[in-house]
Structures are given as C-alpha cells and as structure tokens.
Amino acid sequence: MKEEKLLAILRLQKSKAIGDILAKKLIVNVGDVQQVFEEKVSILEKINGIGAHSLKHLFDKESLILAEKELDYILKNNYEYSYFLDNDYPKNLQNCIDSPILFFKDGNINLENEKIISVVGTRNMSSYGRDFINNLIDELAEYNPIIVSGFAYGVDICAHKAAIKNNLQTIAVLAHGFEQIYPKVHKKYINQVNENGGFITEFWSEEQPLRENFLKRNRIVAGISKATIIIESAAKGGSLVTADIANSYHRDVFAVPGRTTDIYSKGCNDLIKNNKAHLLTSASDIVKMLNWDIQEQPKIIQKQLFVDLNENEQKIYDLLFEKGAQVLDVIALECNIPVFNLSSILLQMELKGVTKPLPGKMFEIV
Known part of the structure; x- marks a missing residue:
C-alpha cells in the first residue's frame, strides 16, 4: 500500500x-x-x-x-496492517459492519485456516475453569484450530498457553497500542505468542489500555472468530459483552455450565438459560456444531445459470461466488456500483432466484 x-x-x-x-x-x-x-x-x-x-x-x-x-x-x-478492503483482511471480520477500517499486526499470523474460535472468560478463573480450558484445547488440537483471546489475566492467558502447548496458532487481540503491554506481568509470553501466531490491535502505538478500549476490543474478538466460547463469567463482565456481540454477528456462542452457587458460573448459566449460548461440556460439542467432523468436499464448479444477467448483475454474482457472502457496502465498492443503485439490482437478482439477503445487510448467492 x-x-x-x-x-x-x-x-x-x-x-x-x-x-x-x-x-x-x-x-x-x-x-x-x-x-x-x-x-x-x-x-x-x-x-x-x-x-x-x-x-x-x-x-x-x-x-x-x-x-x-x-x-x-x-x-x-x-508493522504489518490490514485494511478492510484488502484481500488479507479476515473474512469473518470483514462481514461485521462495525469492524475496524484498519488494524495492525505483529508476529506470524496466518488466517487462511477457517477454524477460528475465541476463548474468553473471567480474570478470576477457578481450577475448574483452568482444567476445562486445558482439556478442551487438548481435545481440539487434532482439528488445528486458531485460538483467539485477549491476553488478559485468567481465562485469556490460560487459553493462549494451552494453544502454545499444543502447537496451535494463537492470536492475542490487544486493547492498547504496541508501545506497551497489559498486563505487564504477561510480557514474558510475548515471544511465545509471536512465534505461534501474534498480536493484533486497532489502537495506535501510544494508546493506553483504557476501560473503554477493552469493550471496543471485544468486537474484534467476537468478529474474527467462527464461534465464541465463554469458560467462566460472573453475572456481569466483559466476556458477556463479547457473547452479546457474537450473537449480534450471528456467530455461535458456547458457555460452560457450573454450579448455581458459583459466582463465576452465573454468567454462563444465564447465557444457556436464556438461549444465548449452546451448552458446552466437551470438545465434541464444538466439533459437531461447527461441522468440523465433516470432511471438506471438493470445490464445486460454477454452475450454469439459466437466467439472463446484465453486466452489473454478473459482476455481483461473480464477486459473491468467489468471496462468499458480502456486506452491501463492500459489494458496492468491489463492483463499482453506487449504493443507491445497488439495492434495486440486488432485489431484481433475488426475484430471479440468484441471490438472497442475510441479516446485517449481507447477501449471498443461492
């Protein structure tokens, strides 16, 4: 660039x-x-x-x-960076309307693998939570997922360490710029994370770890992943915000149940009770829900359409066929079609049975 x-x-x-x-x-x-x-x-x-x-x-x-x-x-x-219209911008994140227009990267990050999950939870993790994380990531290791978290105390750093132990790529999403690290005690893990993945942040170099930055950071944690896993959480907390954001993006959310008397299980129990998260008891729940147990099928050759498409409709179809579902604004830019014209074109394509609308002003081919 x-x-x-x-x-x-x-x-x-x-x-x-x-x-x-x-x-x-x-x-x-x-x-x-x-x-x-x-x-x-x-x-x-x-x-x-x-x-x-x-x-x-x-x-x-x-x-x-x-x-x-x-x-x-x-x-x-x-420093490397990703612009929201570049090919290397994470596809999951690109589909989020409020994703950052630019974020910065450090380390050896490779997001070609589509098996990306976020693991978040309380900073006051119990031994039950720690054991669950370690067992979960041990069991998921054969599927080679990317483990995303926020590099904070408790659940976050435990998830990063479990990923590193299993030679899995792990990505830490920071709530500040690269000129500092928070918490400072985790500075000793920087090299390990960089060697096994890396760090990303939308915040400029000197930006401090302010409270509002952590809440803003959570949308990247939720958006970059296929699913968000809540290990332990009190009735209120940042991980519940992340769960709400993931739900708003129509991503799968999983929560680990706990005893009703445990303070740091209440948030997870409430998510499950209110149908905001799938109950998670073992790695097999994730594997089945995300279809990781289904072998990848060979790419299907583009089918011949039995409808006539004009020039603009063909451009839109080719884009959606190549890149999958896209947000309205991205389609407009990629196809060089003004937004005020694009909506009527997409409607005509829908009537022809070529495309269909999705939540969040997204569209995909039928």
Missing part, C-alpha cells in the same frame, strides 16, 4: 465524530479513501447517514499531524 493511502486511512481513523461505520460509508460512496479528503464537503454531506456534524472535524490539521506521526512509527517499526 502506498504511504499516501495509508496516511489517508489513518487520518480518517483519527477524525472526530467519524467511527468505523461512517468511515466505510464515506470510502464506499466516493470510491477511494484518499478521495474522501479531496471531495467537496457539500457532496460528502449528502451521503446517507453522514451529515454536517460528522464532517465538522474531518479536515482538522491536528488529525493530519497525528496521522503523519503514526505513519512514521509504522514505517520505522515495519
């Missing part, structure tokens, strides 16, 4: 009043992130959901200065 483009992404990421959802709308509608800063404000204001308030600080000099400083840091430290 050219430095000018990365600078524009960073500048947009730092712009006040513009979060990831609005940033994606801007990029998709104008066609390129650099064009966002070259387009007239009067044009940008007309984009659905944007408005004058969101653009009030878009051209602030302060955000440009900060972006230039962060760009220099990235280049000097040779």
